Amino acid sequence: MFKSFDRPVKCKEGHLFTTIWMPFGSFKAVRLANYRYQYCPVGHHWTSVMRLDQNLTDSKTLQKAAAVHDIRIP
Numbered sequence: 001m002f003k004s005f006d007r008p009v010k011c012k013e014g015h016l017f018t019t020i021w022m023p024f025g026s027f028k029a030v031r032l033a034n035y036r037y038q039y040c041p042v043g044h045h046w047t048s049v050m051r052l053d054q055n056l057t058d059s060k061t062l063q064k065a066a067a068v069h070d071i072r073i074p
Contacts, residue, residue, distance in 0.1 A: 008052040008065035015042035016065040
């Protein structure tokens with residue numbers, strides 16, 4: 001479902017989407033420990049986002065996150 005560095009995330013408002021989450025870098029977000037500050041394509045706002053643990057998240061939520069992907073290239 002998720003490729004390479006694509007990760008399901010949830011923004012502070014609760015919107016679910018997929019973004020590129022690389023361990024040691026970020027081209028389109030500001031890294032803040034376990035959070036990132038970036039644009040939410042679902043709510044059309046700038047906010048903090050956090051990764052969803054794919055092992056602890058139900059498949060319905062993961063499918064909802066996979067349905068929307070932010071921009072591929074910054």
